[in-house]
Amino acid sequence: MNNTTEKTLALSHFWVAFGAFALACLMGIYQVIERSGFIGWIQSREVYYASTSTHGVLMAFVLTTFFIMGFGYYVATTTLKLPVWNKTFAWAGFWVSLSGVVLAALPLLTGAASVLYTFYPPVQAHVLFYIGATLLVVGSWFWCVSMIVMYMQWKKANPDDPVPLAMFATAANTILWLWTSAGVAAEMLFQLIPWALGWVDTIDAGLARTLFAWTLHPIVYFWLIPAYIAFYCLVPKQAGGYVFSDELARASFILLVVFSLPIGFHHLYMDPEQASGWKLLHMVGTFVVTLPTFITGFTVIASLEIAGRLNGGKGLFGWIGALPWTNHLVLAIILALLMLILGGFGGLINASYAMNAMIHNTAWVPGHFHLIFGGTTIIMYFGIAYYFWPVLTGRPLFSNNLALIQLWTWFIGMVILTTPWHILGLLGQPRRIDSVHYNNLLTLSWEPYEITMIFGGLILVGSAGLLIYNLAKTQFHVTETYEGEVEYAEPIHPVKALPAYLNSFAMWNWVIGAFMLFAFGYPVAQFFLMKTYGSSPWGY
Amino acid sequence: MHIDPLEKKWAAIALGIAGLFVTVILSSALFHGIHAPSHVEPIDSASLHLSGEFAEDKLGIEEDAAGNITVRIVAGRYGFYPQDIVLPTDTPLTFRMVSQDVIHGVHVPMTNMSTMIVPGYVAEVKTELHHAGAYPLLCNEYCGMGHAHMWNNIKVIGKEQWDALKHPQGDASHE
Numbered sequence: 001m002n003n004t005t006e007k008t009l010a011l012s013h014f015w016v017a018f019g020a021f022a023l024a025c026l027m028g029i030y031q032v033i034e035r036s037g038f039i040g041w042i043q044s045r046e047v048y049y050a051s052t053s054t055h056g057v058l059m060a061f062v063l064t065t066f067f068i069m070g071f072g073y074y075v076a077t078t079t080l081k082l083p084v085w086n087k088t089f090a091w092a093g094f095w096v097s098l099s100g101v102v103l104a105a106l107p108l109l110t111g112a113a114s115v116l117y118t119f120y121p122p123v124q125a126h127v128l129f130y131i132g133a134t135l136l137v138v139g140s141w142f143w144c145v146s147m148i149v150m151y152m153q154w155k156k157a158n159p160d161d162p163v164p165l166a167m168f169a170t171a172a173n174t175i176l177w178l179w180t181s182a183g184v185a186a187e188m189l190f191q192l193i194p195w196a197l198g199w200v201d202t203i204d205a206g207l208a209r210t211l212f213a214w215t216l217h218p219i220v221y222f223w224l225i226p227a228y229i230a231f232y233c234l235v236p237k238q239a240g241g242y243v244f245s246d247e248l249a250r251a252s253f254i255l256l257v258v259f260s261l262p263i264g265f266h267h268l269y270m271d272p273e274q275a276s277g278w279k280l281l282h283m284v285g286t287f288v289v290t291l292p293t294f295i296t297g298f299t300v301i302a303s304l305e306i307a308g309r310l311n312g313g314k315g316l317f318g319w320i321g322a323l324p325w326t327n328h329l330v331l332a333i334i335l336a337l338l339m340l341i342l343g344g345f346g347g348l349i350n351a352s353y354a355m356n357a358m359i360h361n362t363a364w365v366p367g368h369f370h371l372i373f374g375g376t377t378i379i380m381y382f383g384i385a386y387y388f389w390p391v392l393t394g395r396p397l398f399s400n401n402l403a404l405i406q407l408w409t410w411f412i413g414m415v416i417l418t419t420p421w422h423i424l425g426l427l428g429q430p431r432r433i434d435s436v437h438y439n440n441l442l443t444l445s446w447e448p449y450e451i452t453m454i455f456g457g458l459i460l461v462g463s464a465g466l467l468i469y470n471l472a473k474t475q476f477h478v479t480e481t482y483e484g485e486v487e488y489a490e491p492i493h494p495v496k497a498l499p500a501y502l503n504s505f506a507m508w509n510w511v512i513g514a515f516m517l518f519a520f521g522y523p524v525a526q527f528f529l530m531k532t533y534g535s536s537p538w539g540y
Numbered sequence: 541m542h543i544d545p546l547e548k549k550w551a552a553i554a555l556g557i558a559g560l561f562v563t564v565i566l567s568s569a570l571f572h573g574i575h576a577p578s579h580v581e582p583i584d585s586a587s588l589h590l591s592g593e594f595a596e597d598k599l600g601i602e603e604d605a606a607g608n609i610t611v612r613i614v615a616g617r618y619g620f621y622p623q624d625i626v627l628p629t630d631t632p633l634t635f636r637m638v639s640q641d642v643i644h645g646v647h648v649p650m651t652n653m654s655t656m657i658v659p660g661y662v663a664e665v666k667t668e669l670h671h672a673g674a675y676p677l678l679c680n681e682y683c684g685m686g687h688a689h690m691w692n693n694i695k696v697i698g699k700e701q702w703d704a705l706k707h708p709q710g711d712a713s714h715e
Contacts, residue, residue: 045685116682122659123642123684205643205658248547269576270645271656272663276578280569287558294554298547353565354574357652361645361680428649430680433688438676493542526580533584535659538642540684 006077006084007392009091011475013070014385014392016098017063018468021378024058025464027051032417032457036450037435048434049114049540056117057108060373061136062101064223067381069093069143071226072170074388076147078486079164080154085146093142100135103128114540116432118212119192121203122535127196134188137181147174155504162498165246166233166488172253173225175505176218179261179512183214195537202534206273207527210265214520217264217286221256223373227380228253231300231333234387236489238329241307244299246491250502252299255292257505259285261512262519269356278523279353285519286351293344297337304333306492328403332383335411339375343368346422364425367418375414382407382467389474390482398473402466409463417456420449577655579664588614588640600625608632615657616640618686620677626695628702629672635665645681648694656681669696 033039034048073084084090106128107113113129151171155163163171187208195203232249236242243249263285268274308319324330346368350356359365386403390396397403429436429446436446501507568574588594594614600622602610609631614621616639627633637646639659647654648669655663669675679690697705 045688049682049685114685120643120682123682204660206661209643209658245542245544245547247542268656270654272577272579272581272658272661274578275580276569276575279576279578280566283565284562287562290558291551291554294557295547295551298550298554302546348561352561353569354576354652356576357647357654360647360654361656362647428647428678430645430647430678430688432680432682434685435688438678438688438691495542530580530582532582533586533660535585535642538684 003077003083005087006074009084009087009094010070010074010388011392012094013066013073014388016101017066017070017381018385018471020058020062020066020101022464022468024055024063025461027055027058029454029457029461031055032450032453035434035436036447036454037437038450038454043435045434046111046114049116050108050111052432053114053116054105054108057104057133060117060219060223061133063381064377065097065136065140068173068222068226069097069140071229071384071388072143072147072173074392074486075166075170075229076150079167079488080150082150082153085149085153089142090146093139093146095139096142097136097139100132100137100139102132103135104132106132118216119187119208121192121195121205121208122538123540124196124537127193130188130192130196134185134193137185137188140177140181144174144178147171160497162246162495162503164488165243165249165491166229168250168503169225169229169232169253171505172257173222175509175512176225176257176261177222179516180215180218180222180264183211183264187211202536204527204532204534206271206532207524209268209271210274210520210523210527213265213267215264216267218260220369220373221260223377225253225256226384227336227377228256228296230329230380230384231296231336232303233488234384234486235300235329235333236303236307237487238327238387239304239307239323240311241303241489243489243491244302244306246493246495247498247502248295248299250498252292252295254502254505254508255295256289258508258512258515259289259292262515263289265520265523266351266356269353270360273527274523278519282519283351283353290344290348293340297340300333300337303489304330326400326404328386328400328407329383331404331407332379332386335407336376336379336383339371339379339411339414342418343371343375346371359425361431362425363421363429363431366431367421367425370414370418370421375411375418379407379410382410385467385471388486389471391484391486393475394481394483395474395478396480396482398470398478402470406463406466406470409459409466413456413459413463415456417453417460420452420456424449577663577665579662581662581664582660583638583662585638585640585659588638593636594638596621601627608634610634610636613637613692614640615644615646615679615690617642617684618679618690620646620679620690620692623692624695625677625692626697626702627669628699629669629696630699631668631702633667633669635663635667637663637665642683643681644679644683644690646677647680648675648677651675653677654680672696672698672701 031051034042107126113125115123115125191203191208194200263282266282266286269279305319308322311322313319313322424446599612637657639657644657653667655665657663675694676691677694
């Protein structure tokens with residue numbers, strides 16, 4: 001199949017993603033150094049908060065959204081063996097998102113949007129920031145439409161066949177994203193933008209936080225699903241094995257989508273505007289969503305074991321050594337799983353209703369999400385990039401060794417960065433502070449950990465540089481050609497037919513709708529039913 | 541459809557793990573009343589200072605006849621008012637806090653005294669402090685450029701010392 005356009009489409013999205021990533025990494029190292037207070041002349045709280053806001057937006061919104069779109073287009077094309085539906089439409093989505101990024105970048109970089117990436121009304125940013133962020137999301141909806149149309153086209157042509165697993169998971173992510181981005185879109189369109197334009201005088205911070213919480217947890221799964229797709233569909237083949245269970249993989253993706261959506265307001269455990277009954281209910285849901293992750297861990301490790309044994313590994317653990325550790329995707333998954341175990345443990349603590357009080361908004365929280373997002377998710381994005389770059393550019397990877405070094409250094413750097421962060425959280429350090437010099441004895445114990453964090457940050461920046469260098473060299477300086485295509489792993493037991501509920505989301509959308517109405521219906525409606533007082537805008 | 545017996549066993553184990561967590565949390569919530577701070581009580585942040593429980597002269601500590609203490613604090617950039625608070629150990633404390641401007645968060649390190657202070661809503665936390673000492677009460681939610689400089693001081697003293705302070709002349713029967 002000649003898919004030159006699709007390759008360009010995917011590559012363009014990927015470059016925006018990794019460009020944002022590289023820039024955000026530089027901001028990250030600046031922040032950890034500034035915060036420590038060790039170097040006097042770089043101290044600036046204005047620059048610190050502008051940098052933190054930009055770092056968060058670039059990593060969490062730009063890197064992820066563009067990577068997921070690029071990955072989705074290519075997965076859809078190669079699994080369904082269909083050209084991307086309406087190429088103009090797909091490119092329009094790219095440009096809408098990119099113009100949103102540029103619009104948001106102007107106030108961010110000039111310090112006119114230092115509101116961090118979760119927006120925090122009634123602290124008000126320049127209206128361009130809100131409009132830009134909205135356009136980024138709107139552009140991603142173009143992608144969602146493309147994915148759904150291609151899914152339908154294929155289903156129409158192959159009504160009785162199971163949808164290829166990687167595409168099934170991509171469609172799951174589309175559904176997840178459409179449902180969850182509705183929360184933040186409502187906050188933007190009905191609250192933040194009219195308020196930032198001065199059309200309304202006040203904003204209800206409680207409602208804004210509730211709408212954002214609607215988006216806040218499932219968005220993490222939106223970022224994570226491409227990593228899971230690589231776990232299930234790319235890695236087993238690279239490791240020399242098979243997927244342990246195709247059906248259970250589908251069930252995991254469905255569970256992820258259905259249960260991650262109605263539980264977002266465990267992020268509001270410590271908030272005054274929601275009642276404890278609702279918080280308790282969302283706690284139960286939060287623990288349900290650990291199930292697909294437990295199942296994924298099992299199926300993926302089982303798939304790796306099959307590969308290890310096929311490669312000649314013997315005994316209880318011999319298969320681990322027999323895995324091809326020098327394959328970048330295999331190494332990526334090993335490191336990603338280790339981070340998922342550490343970060344998942346922290347997540348269980350966060351989710352624990354009243355225990356959350358101890359670590360809420362402390363340095364523990366950035367420690368936790370840098371493990372899950374900066375660790376597990378990003379490491380798999382790296383692995384996917386190394387695997388896709390030769391396919392997309394038609395040139396072999398510049399250096400496999402460099403790729404392996406990059407993955408290892410990222411892992412090591414992230415462990416060194418996040419361990420002190422967790423400890424600092426337990427010692428009571430708040431998150432999002434530009435300096436650690438409180439006038440109190442208790443807080444002096446924080447300082448030694450800051451040095452360690454700088455060391456971790458430096459390793460990470462070096463590692464990020466290696467990634468960009470390797471990808472750029474591959475594309476622009478390697479002269480040989482490469483003609484491979486992306487290969488997807490086969491399940492051990494081929495799937496011949498599937499019940500409709502494992503092959504379509506029609507029913508699940510109704511289930512999600514009912515859950516969402518139950519979980520968020522009254523908690524959102526209460527703001528209109530009781531007498532509330534809005535807040536006037538504040539600068540910073 | 542094919543599901544391996546091993547997978548079924550693992551799914552049951554995973555369900556058991558999640559179930560165990562949920563059971564422990566639910567039982568501590570339902571039988572011991574351990575909850576996240578929740579108190580849906582709207583208030584107009586723009587007129588706090590004019591009247592009512594958060595007027596300037598009402599801030600700080602109020603002790604009822606039973607010895608329960610209510611602490612009223614206003615959070616505003618960049619401080620918690622009043623700035624210095626003395627509290628006894630092992631006494632039921634109810635913190636009632638409001639913001640006069642933006643979103644703040646608050647916690648006392650090494651304790652479970654923690655809540656968000658969202659303008660427009662009264663944040664209420666019930667807790668007890670068990671160890672005497674000097675604690676900071678820190679803002680833990682980004683509230684603007686001075687966020688890292690927003691804290692106040694809490695001094696926790698022993699229950700006996702607290703009672704002695706209240707009755708400096710000694711036992712009331714001597715009077």
